[in-house]
Amino acid sequence: MSDPPLAAPGAGTGRSGRVGLLVWRISGAAGPVLAVILALLAIWYAATVWLNAQWVLDQAARADRMAGFGDILRGTLNQERPVLPAPHQVAAELWNTVALQPVTSRRSLVWHAWVTLSATLTGFGIGTVLGIALAIGIVHNRAMDMSVMPWAIASQTIPILAIAPMIIVVLNSVGVQGLLPKAIISAYLSFFPVVVGMVTGLRSPDAAQLDLMRTYSASRAQTLWKLRFPASLPYLFASLKVGVAASLVGAIVGELPTGAVRGLGARLLSGSYYGQTVQIWAALLMAAFCAALLVGLIGLIQRLTLGRMGLAR
Amino acid sequence: MSGAASLGVVLAVWLGAWWANARLSAARGRVPRLLVPAIFGLTLLVLWELTVRLFGVPGVILPPPSAIGARIADSADILWTDFVQTFVKGALSGYVIGCGAALLTAVAIDRSAFLKRGLLPVGNFIAALPIVGTAPILVMWFGFDWQSKAAVVVVMVFFPVLVNTVAGLAAADAMQRDLMRTYGASWGQALIKLRLPAAMPFIFNGLKIATTLALIGAIVAEFFGSPTRGMGFRISTAVGQLALDLVWAEIAVAAVAGSVFYGAVAAVERGVTFWHPSQRKRNGSRGG
Incomplete structure (x- = not known):
C-alpha cells in the first residue's frame, strides 16, 4: 500500500486512464447507492416498529394501560424475539458473534x-x-x-x-x-x-x-x-x-x-x-x-x- | 454373473451406444440432432438400471429407474397433490406477483436517473446473494402453508427481473427516442410503443432465470416447515424414511415441471420478440 492516495492532486498521473475512470465511476454511483441503502435501512426500521407493535400492544393491554407512540417505539426496537429484529440488534448480534468470540468457538x-x-x-x-x-x-x-x-x-x-x-x-x-x-x-x-x-x-x-x-x-x-x-x-x-x-x-x-x-x-x-x-x-x-x-x-x-x-x- | 462379466456387459452397452452416437453425429440434419441426445439419455438410464441390478446396489442407496417409474405410476395422486401445493400454489403465484412487482418497480424508477444509479448496483448485489436463506424468516411470518412459499419466490425472482428490466428499458437507442420525440409522443406512448418492446429480450432473459429460481425457492422453503404435502416436504420426509424411489419420483416431477415452465416462457418469448436477431431461424447444429 505504498501507492499515493488516489484523491491527492496529481495522484492519478503515471497511471493508466482506466484507474482514474474507475474511481470516477465509483464516486459517481456512491451517492445514489448510499441514498438507496439509507432508504432501505429507514424502511427496515419502520417495518420493525410496524411488525413488532402488536406484541407491545398486547403487553400493554395485559397490564391494563394504554401504550403511547413512545412506548411502542421503545418496546419494538429491543425485543428479545422480535418478529423483525431492528438493524442495530442484528448488528449487535453480529458484533457479539464475530468480534467477541474466539474464532474456534462454536458460538463464533x-x-x-x-x-x-x-x-x-x-x-x-x-x-x-x-x-x-x-x-x-x-x-x-x-x-x-x-x-x-x-x-x-x-x-x-x-x-x-x-x-x-x-x-x-x-x-x-x-x-x-x-x-x-x-x-x-x-x-x-x-x-x-x-x-x-x-x-x-x-x-x-x-x-x-x-x-x-x-x-x-x-x-x-x-x-x-x-x-x-x-x-x-x-x-x-x-x-x-x-x-x-x-x-x-x-x-x-x-x-x-x-x-x-x-x-x-x-x-x-x-x-x-x-x-x-x-x-x-x-x-x-x-x-x-x-x-x-x-x-x-x-x-x-x-x-x-x-x-x-x-x-x- | 461374476463382477468382471457384469462390468463387461456395462462397458459393452456403453461402447455400443457411443459408437452409434459417433456414427450418427457425423450426419447432418434435424433427425440426428434429436436422436443423438435421446440415445445418450436412454443409454444413461439403461446403464443405471444394469449397474444397480448386476452389482446388487441396495435400493436405499440408488433405486433403479424401473422402480422409480413404478413408483411414479403408483403414487400419481400423491405426486399430483404435491405438484399443486408446491408448483401451482407456491411457485406460480409467487412468480406472477414477484415478476409483476419487479416490472412495475422498474417502470416506476425508470424516470429517475438518480434511483436507477442507486438501485442497479444494490439490485445486482442482492441478486447474487443466497436469498433462499430468507426462507425461515418468511415461513415464520406467513405460516407454514403456500403463502410463505410464494413470499420466498417473490423475494427470489424480484431482483433478477428488476435488474434485467431496468437494463432493457435503456436499450432503445437515442436515435429511436428522438424519433418518438419528433412524433410528439408522450412518455407513456414512447414507453408502450418503443421502449417496452425494445426491452422485451432483456425482460424475458430475467423471466427465464426466474422460472428456475421460483421452483427452487418453493421447494427449499418447504424444508423449513410446511403442511404435510408439497414437493420439498415429501423429499425431506421420504429421505428420512429412506424411501428413495419416492424422492427420485418427486425429483423427476420437479425436473419436468421446471423444463416445461421454462419452455413455456421461452415459447412466449419467441412470440413476443420474433424481431430480435437471437430468435431468427438458426441453421447448423448449435442448439442453444
Whole structure:
C-alpha cells in the first residue's frame, strides 16, 4: 500500500486512464447507492416498529394501560424475539458473534461461516475443473457435443437443489460425512454454468483466427492453449461468478437435512426451530457477506487477468 | 454373473451406444440432432438400471429407474397433490406477483436517473446473494402453508427481473427516442410503443432465470416447515424414511415441471420478440 492516495492532486498521473475512470465511476454511483441503502435501512426500521407493535400492544393491554407512540417505539426496537429484529440488534448480534468470540468457538459466526465456506470452495473447485474438462471435450468431439450439450442446457432449467437432501442422507448412510457431501452438492451446482459458459467461450474465436492457427500448422492442443483458452476467459469468469454464488447456496442448503450443528445453514435452521430471529438475520447477513466476498474476489481476479491480457472493457 | 462379466456387459452397452452416437453425429440434419441426445439419455438410464441390478446396489442407496417409474405410476395422486401445493400454489403465484412487482418497480424508477444509479448496483448485489436463506424468516411470518412459499419466490425472482428490466428499458437507442420525440409522443406512448418492446429480450432473459429460481425457492422453503404435502416436504420426509424411489419420483416431477415452465416462457418469448436477431431461424447444429 505504498501507492499515493488516489484523491491527492496529481495522484492519478503515471497511471493508466482506466484507474482514474474507475474511481470516477465509483464516486459517481456512491451517492445514489448510499441514498438507496439509507432508504432501505429507514424502511427496515419502520417495518420493525410496524411488525413488532402488536406484541407491545398486547403487553400493554395485559397490564391494563394504554401504550403511547413512545412506548411502542421503545418496546419494538429491543425485543428479545422480535418478529423483525431492528438493524442495530442484528448488528449487535453480529458484533457479539464475530468480534467477541474466539474464532474456534462454536458460538463464533466466523467459525460457522468457515465451515460453510470450506465446503463451498472445495465443491466450487471440483465443479470448475470438471466443468472446464467437459467443455474442452465437447468442443473437440462432435458426438460428445451433440449427446451432452442439450442435457447440460436442459439441466439449468430444473431445480437441481432438490436432490441435496438425498445426496447428504445417502452419503451419510454409506459413511461419508462432514465436508464432502456438501462439497459434492456445491460442485454439482457450479458444474453446469461453467460447462455452458466455457463451451461458448472456447467457441468464441472466429473462423479467421482459427484459420490463422491452421496456417501456422498449430496442433489442436496448441490451438486450445494459445487461442481458444485465452479467448474463453471472459466467458469463464462470467460463469464462475454465477457458479460460486450457486455453490454457496448449495453448501447452505446441504446443511439443512441432517440437522447439522455446524455451518450457516445450521444456524438458519436452529434459529427457525427456536424462534431466534436475531440469530437468523445475523446468519443471513453473514451468508450475504460471504457471497459478496466470493463474487468480489472473482471479479477482482477477472479485472487483473483480463487487464493483463488487454481484454478489459 | 461374476463382477468382471457384469462390468463387461456395462462397458459393452456403453461402447455400443457411443459408437452409434459417433456414427450418427457425423450426419447432418434435424433427425440426428434429436436422436443423438435421446440415445445418450436412454443409454444413461439403461446403464443405471444394469449397474444397480448386476452389482446388487441396495435400493436405499440408488433405486433403479424401473422402480422409480413404478413408483411414479403408483403414487400419481400423491405426486399430483404435491405438484399443486408446491408448483401451482407456491411457485406460480409467487412468480406472477414477484415478476409483476419487479416490472412495475422498474417502470416506476425508470424516470429517475438518480434511483436507477442507486438501485442497479444494490439490485445486482442482492441478486447474487443466497436469498433462499430468507426462507425461515418468511415461513415464520406467513405460516407454514403456500403463502410463505410464494413470499420466498417473490423475494427470489424480484431482483433478477428488476435488474434485467431496468437494463432493457435503456436499450432503445437515442436515435429511436428522438424519433418518438419528433412524433410528439408522450412518455407513456414512447414507453408502450418503443421502449417496452425494445426491452422485451432483456425482460424475458430475467423471466427465464426466474422460472428456475421460483421452483427452487418453493421447494427449499418447504424444508423449513410446511403442511404435510408439497414437493420439498415429501423429499425431506421420504429421505428420512429412506424411501428413495419416492424422492427420485418427486425429483423427476420437479425436473419436468421446471423444463416445461421454462419452455413455456421461452415459447412466449419467441412470440413476443420474433424481431430480435437471437430468435431468427438458426441453421447448423448449435442448439442453444
